[in-house]
Amino acid sequence: MTPAGSSGGRQPVHRCTACGRHDLVPFADLGEIPVYCGVHWASREEALASPLGRMWLAYCPECGYVRNLAFDPAVLVYDTTMDTNLHHSPAFGVFSAELVKHLAGRFPLRGGTVLDVGCGQGEFLRELCHVAACRGVGYDAMYAGPTGPDPSGATFVRGHARLDADTPPFDLVTSRHWFEHLDDPYSFLVRLRELAGDRPAYGYLEVPDAGYDLATAGWEVIYPHVSYFDGYSLRRIVERAGWRMLATGRLFAGMFRYVEISVNAPPPVNGTELPGGESPGPVDRDRQLASIAGFAERHAAERERWRSTIDRLVAAGDRPVLWGAGSRGVQFLHLADPDRRLAAVVDVNPRKWGRYLPVTGHEVSDPATLAGSGTRSVIITNPAYRDEIDAALRQLGVRAELLVA
Ligand SMILES: [Zn+2]
Incomplete structure (x- = not known):
C-alpha cells in the first residue's frame, strides 16, 4: 500500500503496540491538525496561535491496529482547562x-x-x-x-x-x-x-x-x-x-x-x-484492513465535499451553522471551514459560550442565539446526537435542514 501524501522524513520503525508481531506500515498522512481539540480559548488571538501536531497514521497488517506515528507526548499536556466532558449531552x-x-x-x-x-x-x-x-x-x-x-x-x-x-x-x-x-x-x-x-x-x-x-x-x-x-x-x-x-x-x-x-x-x-x-x-x-485501505482517499474526498457544500450554502444565503464544538466539531472546522465561512458554531455546554476554538478561531455561541437568525442549514458531525439536536431546534422555532457530516 502506498501512503497518501508526503510522508516527510524517515519512517520511524514502530513495532505494533497491540499484537507486538509486526512493524507498523504508514497509510495516511493528514498533515498538521489541532493538538488541543478539547480546549476553548478566551480570545481569538490565543485560539489562532494554538499548537498544531502531525497526524501520520500507520497500521499493523497482522492485527489491524492503527496509530499516529508522529504523536509527540511533549506537545500535549492535559490540565484542568480542558473540557472534553460529554455529560452535557x-x-x-x-x-x-x-x-x-x-x-x-x-x-x-x-x-x-x-x-x-x-x-x-x-x-x-x-x-x-x-x-x-x-x-x-x-x-x-x-x-x-x-x-x-x-x-x-x-x-x-x-x-x-x-x-x-x-x-x-x-x-x-x-x-x-x-x-x-x-x-x-x-x-x-x-x-x-x-x-x-x-x-x-x-x-x-x-x-x-x-x-x-x-x-x-x-x-x-x-x-x-x-x-x-x-x-x-x-x-x-x-x-x-x-x-x-x-x-x-x-x-x-x-x-x-x-x-x-x-x-x-x-x-x-x-x-x-x-x-x-x-x-x-x-x-x-x-x-x-479494508477500511484502512480506503481511508486516505475517503478522508480527502469528505474534506473537499464539505468545503464545497459550505460554499454552496453560504452562496444560497442559508446562514449554515455547526452544532457541536467538541473534538469532532473542531476537527471538522479545521478541515472543512478554515476560513470561517459558517454563520455560527453553537454548543450546549455553557462553559464554551463566548470562547474560541483552536486553530480556526471560531467563536462558540449558545444554541438559543439561532432563534430568529434565519439559519436554514445545521451541520452536525455526530449522528448519535441527531434526535436531541432536532428536538432542540424545533423548540427554538428554527426550521433548518440537519446535515450529518
Ligand atoms: Zn498488530
Missing part, C-alpha cells in the same frame, strides 16, 4: 447511566473498590459508587472538582494515575475514552495486571471504535487519539498484556467500542451482557 448521560446499571449488576462490586483511570469530572464514578455501593478512586489531570473523599464513596486525584505501590487494591478498573490517548497502552494494561497480583479483578475499557472512525469521514481522527482500536486489535492487546477478554462489542450507535476483561476471576454469572457482543477474529481484522 442528554444522550450521553442516558447512555452512561445505563452503563452504570450494567456494571453494578454484572460484577461483584458491593463493598469493593473501583479504579477509574481518566475519570473526567467524576460523574460516572460517583454514580457507579452510589448504585453499586462500592468505593472508588478516580484519576484525571483534567479533573477540576474537589479532591479527596466525596459523599458518594469516590475519591478523586487530580493528575495521571501513577499505578505505583500506593494504588489501592481494586476489584474493577474502568477507563472510558482514555486508553486511546496513551502513548503506551500496552504497558498500561501490563501494569494493571501486575497490580492485580493474585486477586480476582475485572476491567471495563471503552474507546472510540476504529471500525467506525476509519470507515467514515474520520472527524474523530484527532491528535489526542494516539491509537485506533477495533474489536480484534483490542482483543490482541488485552490478551498479550495477560488479561482474559470476557466480552467486546459496539455501543452508542456503533461509535464506541467496549471490552470487558478479567484476571484470576471466573466469568461473571450475574447481570446481563451488553448488547452487540462479538468474538472478533481474522474476519474482523480483514474488514478493518
Whole structure:
C-alpha cells in the first residue's frame, strides 16, 4: 500500500503496540491538525496561535491496529482547562447511566473498590459508587472538582494515575475514552495486571471504535487519539498484556467500542451482557484492513465535499451553522471551514459560550442565539446526537435542514 501524501522524513520503525508481531506500515498522512481539540480559548488571538501536531497514521497488517506515528507526548499536556466532558449531552448521560446499571449488576462490586483511570469530572464514578455501593478512586489531570473523599464513596486525584505501590487494591478498573490517548497502552494494561497480583479483578475499557472512525469521514481522527482500536486489535492487546477478554462489542450507535476483561476471576454469572457482543477474529481484522485501505482517499474526498457544500450554502444565503464544538466539531472546522465561512458554531455546554476554538478561531455561541437568525442549514458531525439536536431546534422555532457530516 502506498501512503497518501508526503510522508516527510524517515519512517520511524514502530513495532505494533497491540499484537507486538509486526512493524507498523504508514497509510495516511493528514498533515498538521489541532493538538488541543478539547480546549476553548478566551480570545481569538490565543485560539489562532494554538499548537498544531502531525497526524501520520500507520497500521499493523497482522492485527489491524492503527496509530499516529508522529504523536509527540511533549506537545500535549492535559490540565484542568480542558473540557472534553460529554455529560452535557442528554444522550450521553442516558447512555452512561445505563452503563452504570450494567456494571453494578454484572460484577461483584458491593463493598469493593473501583479504579477509574481518566475519570473526567467524576460523574460516572460517583454514580457507579452510589448504585453499586462500592468505593472508588478516580484519576484525571483534567479533573477540576474537589479532591479527596466525596459523599458518594469516590475519591478523586487530580493528575495521571501513577499505578505505583500506593494504588489501592481494586476489584474493577474502568477507563472510558482514555486508553486511546496513551502513548503506551500496552504497558498500561501490563501494569494493571501486575497490580492485580493474585486477586480476582475485572476491567471495563471503552474507546472510540476504529471500525467506525476509519470507515467514515474520520472527524474523530484527532491528535489526542494516539491509537485506533477495533474489536480484534483490542482483543490482541488485552490478551498479550495477560488479561482474559470476557466480552467486546459496539455501543452508542456503533461509535464506541467496549471490552470487558478479567484476571484470576471466573466469568461473571450475574447481570446481563451488553448488547452487540462479538468474538472478533481474522474476519474482523480483514474488514478493518479494508477500511484502512480506503481511508486516505475517503478522508480527502469528505474534506473537499464539505468545503464545497459550505460554499454552496453560504452562496444560497442559508446562514449554515455547526452544532457541536467538541473534538469532532473542531476537527471538522479545521478541515472543512478554515476560513470561517459558517454563520455560527453553537454548543450546549455553557462553559464554551463566548470562547474560541483552536486553530480556526471560531467563536462558540449558545444554541438559543439561532432563534430568529434565519439559519436554514445545521451541520452536525455526530449522528448519535441527531434526535436531541432536532428536538432542540424545533423548540427554538428554527426550521433548518440537519446535515450529518
Ligand atoms: Zn498488530
